[in-house]
Amino acid sequence: xxxxxxxxxxxxxxxxxxxxxxxxxxxxxxxxxxxxxxxxxxxxxxxxxxxxxxxxxxxxxxxxxxxxxxxxxxxxxxxxxxxxxxxxxxxxxxxxxxxxxxxxxxxxxxxxxxxxxxxxxxxxxxxxxxxxxxxxxxxxxxxxx
Amino acid sequence: xxxxxxxxxxxxxxxxxxxxxxxxxxxxxxxxxxxxxxxxxxxxxxxxxxxxxxxxxxxxxxxxxxxxxxxxxxxxxxxxxxxxxxxxxxxxxxxxxxxxxxxxxxxxxxxxxxxxxxxxxxxxxxxxxxxxxxxxxxxxxxxxx
DNA sequence: TTGATTTCATACTAAAGTACTGGTATATTT
DNA sequence: AAATATACCAGTACTTTAGTATGAAATCAA
Numbered sequence: 001x002x003x004x005x006x007x008x009x010x011x012x013x014x015x016x017x018x019x020x021x022x023x024x025x026x027x028x029x030x031x032x033x034x035x036x037x038x039x040x041x042x043x044x045x046x047x048x049x050x051x052x053x054x055x056x057x058x059x060x061x062x063x064x065x066x067x068x069x070x071x072x073x074x075x076x077x078x079x080x081x082x083x084x085x086x087x088x089x090x091x092x093x094x095x096x097x098x099x100x101x102x103x104x105x106x107x108x109x110x111x112x113x114x115x116x117x118x119x120x121x122x123x124x125x126x127x128x129x130x131x132x133x134x135x136x137x138x139x140x141x142x143x144x145x
Numbered sequence: 146x147x148x149x150x151x152x153x154x155x156x157x158x159x160x161x162x163x164x165x166x167x168x169x170x171x172x173x174x175x176x177x178x179x180x181x182x183x184x185x186x187x188x189x190x191x192x193x194x195x196x197x198x199x200x201x202x203x204x205x206x207x208x209x210x211x212x213x214x215x216x217x218x219x220x221x222x223x224x225x226x227x228x229x230x231x232x233x234x235x236x237x238x239x240x241x242x243x244x245x246x247x248x249x250x251x252x253x254x255x256x257x258x259x260x261x262x263x264x265x266x267x268x269x270x271x272x273x274x275x276x277x278x279x280x281x282x283x284x285x286x287x288x289x290x
Numbered sequence: 291t292t293g294a295t296t297t298c299a300t301a302c303t304a305a306a307g308t309a310c311t312g313g314t315a316t317a318t319t320t
Numbered sequence: 321a322a323a324t325a326t327a328c329c330a331g332t333a334c335t336t337t338a339g340t341a342t343g344a345a346a347t348c349a350a
Contacts, residue, residue, distance in 0.1 A: 003234045005338060015252050017179060039296095041339060047298070058298045059178055060347025070290070076256060077221070089148045105162050107280035111221060112305065118267045122260055135252035150309065172312025172325065185311060188326070195327090206324045292350100299343075308335070316327075 009037050010045050011131065013025040014079055017055065018071040018132045025064030045083060052082040071132050077123035087123070088116045148229060154182050154278065155190050155228040156221065162200065163216040163277045170209030190228060197227040216277050222268035231270070233261045 016031045028042045046065055049055045054074065057065045067074075081087060085094075090112045092100040104107060161176045173187045190209055192198045192281045199219065212219075226232060226237045230239070237245040248254060 001146065001232055001234070002236060003146060004336090008235065011253055011256075015177070018306050029296080038339075042343080044300090044339090050298090057297065058347080059295090059296045059345075062295070063346085064349065065297090084146055087146055089146070090153065091147060093168075105283045107231075107276045107283065108156055110279065111156075111203055111268075111276065114271075114299095115264065115267055118263045119260065123256075123264045126256055126259075131252045131256065134255065135250070138250045138252065149307090161334070170325095174325080183310075184326095186309070189310090202326065203318080204316065204324095204326045207319060208317075208325050210326085232332090294347100294349085296345100296347080298343105300342085300344105302341075303339085304337100305339100306335100306337075309333090311332080312330085314328085314330105317325080319324080320322085 001089075003080070003084060005041075006045060006048075007080045009035070009042070010079050010083040011076065012037070012047060013045060014049075014054075014067070014074065014128055015131050015135050017065060017067050018128055020066065021134070022070075023059055023066065025062065025066050027045040027064040030064075033051060048083055049079070054079065054082060067128075071129035072127050075124045076126045076128070076131070077120055079128070080123055087119050088112070089119075146234075148225070150186075151190060151193075152225045152229040154180070155194060155224050157182070158187060158190060159194075159199075159212070159219065159224055159273055160276050160280050162204070162210060162212050164275055164280070165211065167215075168211065170203055170207065170211050172209040175209075193228055194224070199224065199227060211271075216274035217272050219273040219274070220269045221271045221273070222265055224266055224273070231261075232264050233257070234264075 012035050013031055015033060017026055020026050023036065031037070032039045032042060046055065046056045046057060050057045050065070054068055055065045056068050057063070076086070088094055091097050092103075092109075092114055093116055100106065100109075157180050158176055161179060162171055163215070165171050170178060173184045175193065177184045177187060191200065195202045195210070199213055201213050202208070202210045221230070232269055237248075238240050238253075238257055238261055245251065245254075
């Protein structure tokens, strides 16, 4: 019942990207230093986010990654669902899952549907901008002139 | 981010125990048949529930398991926290965990605390009796005269 | 054009967690 | 004593997690 490092690191990386001005690329090397996560592992995460269209990436010497939208346009749910897969607490609620044969007499399906809903509603009520503001508040981001 | 079989089976078993009158033992053999879960695996789950005081168990020929309280006295959260451990989405929120060294600048701790709260509040708002009623509604429990 | 930098795409691996099964001991009823 | 039933401890196969390793491809600067 835990969020994996993929999802947690993805949020930390997105916050880091959000500290940069629009149209500016940030390299994984830099994020790796600031967030203490290996470049190689970050690459896997940017792969997911890039494929899902959440970030734009550019190769080469001056390349890196940048947000595809403004920080307030991302919810935490958007980012977690890409990196963690569905937030559903049971497999039978996943989109790709086969219908459960116990569904007819299942006493708990509404329970799980409800739990999925409160989780999704909660993470969709918080934006990347909210996280960025927390980060600034706590001084994790040094203001640069 | 999934509930494991331990938690799911525990709920199904508790519902099955709840169908029985007060003071009446149910054997794992019977639950195993009705819920199609191996007796051996159910043993592990009853072990946890028994240790936590959620059920009373008796060995011997007429033994089995029974609820320690009325169905409306259990929340789903009570049962899940025993079998799944904490519902916290990140390890640093677990009681026994060491304090996170990143806490000072962590932009996401409030996010995880909030998610833990909505999850716990939700599962604590549903009782075993609610599940039992669903089960009866759906005909999973045959009424015995 | 060469070299440095950076992403992209897989493959691999060690450790941990999940979902069980098996065997023995113990307790109770008949 | 025999049958029934849980309790407890161990083992095991499988999957997932959390990375690391290798190398190719693209871009830019000198």
